[in-house]
Amino acid sequence: MKTVRLLIVEDDPELQPRLKRIYREVFASHGYSSIIIETACHVDEARDLAKQAASHPFDLVSLDVNLGDAELSGLDVLATFKRFQSAWMVALLTGVETDTTLDAVMGEEKGERIRKQLRREAYQKFSAERLIVVEKPSPSLSSEQADALLRNRVEQIALVYGEVGRLRYIFRPIEVISLERIKTTKELKNKKLPKKFIETTALHWQIRFNCGDIRTLPDKAGFKTLHHLLGLDRSKSLRPEDAIILEPKGDSVIAPPSGKAGIDPVAEYFITRGIPWNEMTQIAQDQLIQVALSHLFKRYCELRELEDEDDLSPDEDDELVKIRKDLGPLEPFAETGYNRLCDNDHAESSISHSEAAQEGMHEAGSGYDKDEGRKGFDSTDAQAFRARMKRVKECLRENGFSAFADHLDGHVSSTGANWSYNPPNGVEWTVF
Amino acid sequence: MRIPIPESWKFDPPHTLVAGDGPHAAVLAQILDAEMMDWESLSAGPQAEEATRYSRVLNDLSRVFIVGGATRSTADFLECHEAIWNWIAKLAPGGTQHDVAMIFVLPESASRDCGEALAIGLGIPVGELVKSGHGVVRMTEGLGAMLETSTRVVARDRVRYLARKKSDNRHAALANLRETLSNSEPDAGIEAARQILEAFADHEHHLDLFCTSPNHRNGNRIRTVLHHLVTKPVTPMEWEAFQHEIPALLRSLETAHAL
Numbered sequence: 201m202k203t204v205r206l207l208i209v210e211d212d213p214e215l216q217p218r219l220k221r222i223y224r225e226v227f228a229s230h231g232y233s234s235i236i237i238e239t240a241c242h243v244d245e246a247r248d249l250a251k252q253a254a255s256h257p258f259d260l261v262s263l264d265v266n267l268g269d270a271e272l273s274g275l276d277v278l279a280t281f282k283r284f285q286s287a288w289m290v291a292l293l294t295g296v297e298t299d300t301t302l303d304a305v306m307g308e309e310k311g312e313r314i315r316k317q318l319r320r321e322a323y324q325k326f327s328a329e330r331l332i333v334v335e336k337p338s339p340s341l342s343s344e345q346a347d348a349l350l351r352n353r354v355e356q357i358a359l360v361y362g363e364v365g366r367l368r369y370i371f372r373p374i375e376v377i378s379l380e381r382i383k384t385t386k387e388l389k390n391k392k393l394p395k396k397f398i399e400t401t402a403l404h405w406q407i408r409f410n411c412g413d414i415r416t417l418p419d420k421a422g423f424k425t426l427h428h429l430l431g432l433d434r435s436k437s438l439r440p441e442d443a444i445i446l447e448p449k450g451d452s453v454i455a456p457p458s459g460k461a462g463i464d465p466v467a468e469y470f471i472t473r474g475i476p477w478n479e480m481t482q483i484a485q486d487q488l489i490q491v492a493l494s495h496l497f498k499r500y501c502e503l504r505e506l507e508d509e510d511d512l513s514p515d516e517d518d519e520l521v522k523i524r525k526d527l528g529p530l531e532p533f534a535e536t537g538y539n540r541l542c543d544n545d546h547a548e549s550s551i552s553h554s555e556a557a558q559e560g561m562h563e564a565g566s567g568y569d570k571d572e573g574r575k576g577f578d579s580t581d582a583q584a585f586r587a588r589m590k591r592v593k594e595c596l597r598e599n600g601f602s603a604f605a606d607h608l609d610g611h612v613s614s615t616g617a618n619w620s621y622n623p624p625n626g627v628e629w630t631v632f
Numbered sequence: 633m634r635i636p637i638p639e640s641w642k643f644d645p646p647h648t649l650v651a652g653d654g655p656h657a658a659v660l661a662q663i664l665d666a667e668m669m670d671w672e673s674l675s676a677g678p679q680a681e682e683a684t685r686y687s688r689v690l691n692d693l694s695r696v697f698i699v700g701g702a703t704r705s706t707a708d709f710l711e712c713h714e715a716i717w718n719w720i721a722k723l724a725p726g727g728t729q730h731d732v733a734m735i736f737v738l739p740e741s742a743s744r745d746c747g748e749a750l751a752i753g754l755g756i757p758v759g760e761l762v763k764s765g766h767g768v769v770r771m772t773e774g775l776g777a778m779l780e781t782s783t784r785v786v787a788r789d790r791v792r793y794l795a796r797k798k799s800d801n802r803h804a805a806l807a808n809l810r811e812t813l814s815n816s817e818p819d820a821g822i823e824a825a826r827q828i829l830e831a832f833a834d835h836e837h838h839l840d841l842f843c844t845s846p847n848h849r850n851g852n853r854i855r856t857v858l859h860h861l862v863t864k865p866v867t868p869m870e871w872e873a874f875q876h877e878i879p880a881l882l883r884s885l886e887t888a889h890a891l
Binding site (some may be wrong): 244245251270271276279280283284550 | 726727729733777791795796798799877
């Protein structure tokens with residue numbers, strides 16, 4: 201079911217109901233079965249709605265420039281929509297485009313300059329690819345002609361909305377002031393709630409494209425990725441109270457016991473990092489080894505080679521110590537593991553090239569020169585996604601959420617064209 | 633020196649802020665369970681936590697009480713008001729578009745026309761103060777009246793307020809003088825000075841509200857300079873001196889141009 205939520209900001213009491221009717225008819229003819237239309241007729245009313253819609257943005261806002269306010273105009277309303285990120289797309293209706301008196305009074309050149317100035321200001325105040333400036337019917341037209349012109353313009357808006365909307369899978373603002381983690385049920389019972397905060401910038405937009413790439417603006421801490429991965433309600437913004445993470449009750453999945461006798465060193469490596477290794481399928485385990493260890497093994501082998509040749513710089517020496525510490529019980533297996541992973545890369549493995557590419561096992565353009573975004577080639581967006589995930593995880597680790605970061609490591613994977621998060625049974629994310 | 637953002641704000645973002653010091657402000661903060669900050673700290677501005685990044689801890693802020701003692705002038709109140717907006721612009725996700733109600737709590741000693749003077753300084757007609765996000769109340773009126781005023785005030789953002797300022801003839805005249813000082817010949821400056829004197833006709837003492845501290849002394853000086861510009865011939869040397877002196881006497885006038 202195609203739905204659209206519209207806001208019409210128009211101060212003309214005659215034009216507003218006509219616009220409402222035309223928008224409804226045109227969008228219905230474009231296959232939208234649920235059309236919710238809200239209206240505002242003053243600058244302040246529109247700005248208030250824009251602020252209130254920060255967590256539930258309008259799909260389309262039809263905005264008149266001249267709202268009969270001596271101090272503020274539709275452009276100021278536009279700035280509010282941008283600031284609170286409460287509109288996916290805006291259609292700016294301006295009478296300046298068709299106002300012939302402007303040319304008569306000010307001259308054609310000056311009139312044109314004013315029109316350009318208006319457009320320039322509008323594009324400065326809102327994202328250009330999601331803003332369409334259309335002309336309002338001239339007051340000199342008869343009501344039939346004006347209606348026909350309006351219908352034509354709304355058709356144009358609906359077409360652009362459809363095109364732009366095709367890129368949109370998820371697009372919502374996420375407000376993250378901090379994430380709060382409650383460590384264990386025991387601590388909950390004792391009411392000792394350790395407060396650990398990760399501060400981020402205020403608002404982010406999260407866009408998930410149909411191709412599976414996720415893009416967020418501004419791209420700083422990247423917590424939008426978490427928001428997506430946690431599968432929170434799309435209509436809600438991620439607020440601190442939304443992001444309380446409850447670790448599994450009963451048997452711990454995230455932090456299983458370590459150092460069990462007879463345990464496989466690879467399994468032990470992952471289990472001590474909070475990955476539920478034993479619950480994963482063989483394919484998932486292989487993927488995890490590939491993703492988590494290939495780089496580490498490779499670097500270890502390179503540094504070991506240099507060490508054998510007594511050619512290690514102090515920095516490299518430090519790096520090797522760090523890698524050794526990180527590898528722990530896996531160190532004796534690093535060289536053989538690396539060779540095996542190299543072999544797997546060349547031979548047909550259980551993982552297809554497309555999956556491998558999506559998982560980031562191949563660097564962009566490293567010999568897999570097939571269609572971009574399809575097989576064996578990392579699109580720039582996929583690379584950006586991985587980089588962002590890396591930053592998120594680093595940030596989480598720096599702030600004491602290492603178990604959570606490891607958990608994401610283990611359970612975020614690609615499923616063909618999409619990224620997915622598949623937590624094991626027992627892991628619970630609560631949304632209040 | 634800028635002031636670090638109080639740690640307590642990060643854990644418990646404030647809904648109400650009392651700007652001021654002294655026992656009255658302290659009691660008010662306690663009764664309202666509000667955060668309190670003295671005027672000097674507010675004037676210093678918040679310290680960025682990382683380069684230019686700030687914690688957005690004022691998202692919930694909806695009311696600010698500006699409490700001043702007997703030593704505070706109306707111009708001081710206006711300066712504090714500007715300083716608070718500086719904090720909100722940096723620490724609220726909505727920035728200058730964050731809605732907040734500002735209530736000026738005047739001391740007993742404040743003159744009778746202090747409310748009117750505040751309205752002039754803000755560039756808002758007295759009758760529109762409440763609906764533009766501002767309230768004025770005296771300490772002597774008691775807590776009940778103060779809270780009643782605060783509930784009547786409609787929280788508004790800075791955009792509307794700056795747009796008002798822009799269309800206010802006093803602010804416009806002063807902004808015009810600033811502009812002519814920086815890039816014009818004496819004739820334009822003389823015209824701008826004439827506009828200011830017209831805008832403040834019969835109420836020239838209100839120029840104090842737009843001057844830096846000490847407001848009254850600087851107000852006297854600017855009145856002298858403006859009258860000189862309008863009534864006497866101005867030599868190029870004098871003009872050059874005024875170009876440097878006048879901006880130092882005037883408080884910065886943020887208007888909608890700055891948005």
